[in-house]
Structures are given as C-alpha cells and as structure tokens.
Ligand SMILES: Nc1ncnc2c1ncn2[C@@H]1O[C@H](COP(=O)(O)OP(=O)(O)OP(=O)(O)O)[C@@H](O)[C@H]1O
C-alpha cells in the first residue's frame with residue numbers, strides 16, 4: 001500500500017513553532033483581531049495579549065465607560081502606554097484596538113519591536129460582525145454604518161502599512177484565518193519558524 005503524503009502546511013505541524021517577535025494584529029473593528037488573535041496564540045502556544053482588554057482591566061471600566069468618562073484622547077494615551085508595555089514584557093500575539101495603528105508613534109514602536117499583521121475584511125463583512133453590538137463607542141452615532149464606512153475609508157491606507165496582510169472574506173472561519181495567518185508568518189522567518 002502506498003504511503004499517503006501530506007503537504008507541509010501549518011495545520012500539520014506537530015513539532016511546534018519558534019516565535020521571534022510579537023505579532024501585532026491590526027485592522028478595523030470586527031476584523032477579528034481578538035477572536036483570531038486568541039486562537040492564533042493557542043495554535044502557536046504563546047501568550048495572548050489584547051490592548052483593549054488590558055485597558056479595561058487596569059481601569060476596571062469598559063471601553064464605552066472610559067470614552068464617556070475620560071474621553072477618546074485619554075483612551076488613546078492609555079492605549080499607547082499599554083502597547084509599549086506589552087511589547088516590552090513578553091513575546092506573543094498582541095491584538096490591538098481598531099484605532100491603535102492610526103497613531104504614528106504606535107506604528108513606530110510596533111515596527112521596532114514586533115511585526116504588524118493587518119486582518120483585512122470588506123466593509124460589509126465588518127458591518128455584519130459589529131452591527132448588533134453596542135460595545136464600540138465610535139459607532140454610537142445616528143448612522144453607525146456611515147460612520148464605519150468613513151472610518152474604513154480613512155484607515156485602510158494606514159493599515160496597508162502593516163508588514164503583512166491577511167484577507168478574511170465573509171465565509172472564512174476563525175480557524176481558517178488562523179491557518180492563513182500562520183502561513184503568512186512562516187514566509188517571514190524573522191518572525192516565525194517551525195522548530
Ligand atoms: N473570520 C471570522 N469568522 C467568523 N466570525 C468572526 C471572524 N472574525 C471575527 N469574527 C466575529 O466577529 C466579531 C468581532 O470580532 P473581534 O471582536 O475579534 O474583532 P476585533 O477586530 O477584535 O474588533 P475591535 O477592534 O472592536 O476589538 C466576534 O463576534 C467574532 O467572533
């Protein structure tokens with residue numbers, strides 16, 4: 001009987017991975033930075049960090065509460081501090097908030113200490129993922145779709161400055177996205193290698 005040969009693919013890896021720098025997930029609200037980031041960290045066996053979650057637990061408030069009480073500029077300052085600290089503390093997967101990569105100083109520190117991966121998704125896909133949730137203060141407007149669209153148009157050229165882009169279409173499961181990100185990262189041996 002002939003032996004069945006498998007392609008060498010991220011999903012077949014059993015020997016583990018060597019992560020050389022923190023992978024920083026960037027992209028719009030609903031891109032899957034948190035959901036894909038958590039599953040990616042589990043796949044690679046590395047810590048998962050989320051700047052939004054860190055800010056919420058440090059403040060003991062939700063992001064909408066922080067925006068309401070202290071304002072967006074305060075949140076952005078905290079976000080930069082948290083991203084800087086997390087990049088210094090340990091290597092892992094760092095999911096950022098949707099606006100984090102817009103700040104030039106954040107892009108500089110991410111480029112210096114990590115590798116940025118843009119999780120790209122079409123506007124309509126993002127909208128279906130965020131429309132029923134009230135957890136994004138920037139979308140608390142009279143026309144949240146129009147707000148999402150204008151943020152999308154303004155931000156896409158900035159996200160495109162990430163080191164790598166991984167596309168998510170409407171049908172892509174979170175596990176599939178993890179496979180796509182792993183494959184993209186393995187093409188960058190300065191970031192990720194098989195053991
Ligand atoms: N590829 C995917 N397939 C199916 N569902 C997804 C996918 N990516 C994300 N989702 C779902 O979309 C919703 C938003 O995802 P998530 O919270 O990870 O986005 P985010 O990029 O972290 O957004 P934010 O910038 O607001 O933190 C979640 O319910 C998540 O499970």
Ligand SMILES: O=C(O)C1=C[C@@H](O)[C@@H](O)[C@H](O)C1
Pocket residue numbers: 028029052063096097098099100135136137138
């Ligand atoms: O896109 C944004 O600017 C934001 C996205 C979320 O992750 C949070 O960081 C906050 O709601 C702001």
Ligand SMILES: [Mg+2]
Pocket residue numbers: 033034035052095096097
């Ligand atoms: Mg998130």
